[in-house]
Amino acid sequence: VTSSERDVLAANDSFYRAFAARDLEAMNRLWAKKELCVCVHPGWQALHGRREVMASWRAILEGDGAPDIRCEEARAIVLEAAALVSCVERIDDGDGALVATNVFVLEDGAWRMIHHQAAPFVERPLPTDSPEALN
């Protein structure tokens, strides 16, 4: 794990801490100031732009349905000024699981979120690698 990867994973942790604590201010600080923010809540269409994205977080974090959530198995890929995290979200004592993609950009030296997509999944056997598998 490089220091960039550590920084990105720390930003990813901040996202889930803000989510679990229903801390709208922390969530607001975490998202990039740019208008290119995109957010895909489970089962929703994509929301585009910071205003729409933050309105959705306000509705979720201030509503009754905000889940107890924690993040597991986070992996970061740093691509210069952007970074991609994939992780598993565990909901409410482990009953539900979602797979999430979180994308961050470097903004004034800090990793800020510009994209979040989460969707439920069920664990499946991995596809079989045939000997002639492409590579």
Add this chain to the structure above:
Amino acid sequence: VTSSERDVLAANDSFYRAFAARDLEAMNRLWAKKELCVCVHPGWQALHGRREVMASWRAILEGDGAPDIRCEEARAIVLEAAALVSCVERIDDGDGALVATNVFVLEDGAWRMIHHQAAPFVERPLPTDSPEALN
């Protein structure tokens, strides 16, 4: 739309052409050669690494269940050497719709896919912007 955005959207189109044509070779060319590929098929856990990701595409494209698919409403965000596309996938004459996140990296001057996540959604009213909305 900048020329970089056009190039990224063209790569995104190539992905959906390969998918619709069940063209495994084209799909293989499109994915980055790096081992950091991640793919989240609808309802699946994340698949990590080129080998696992391509094995899944082989299973899908050579199987009976490959859907007729087309891409709509694609929007690109270019972040230096990485780019993010969000779009809607229409399946089988418009009955089903998925929201997709596709991430590309510049590899030897060409945009190659390193991440794909698609998940079904239903259209919802946008969250209401209250006057005190964060920005």
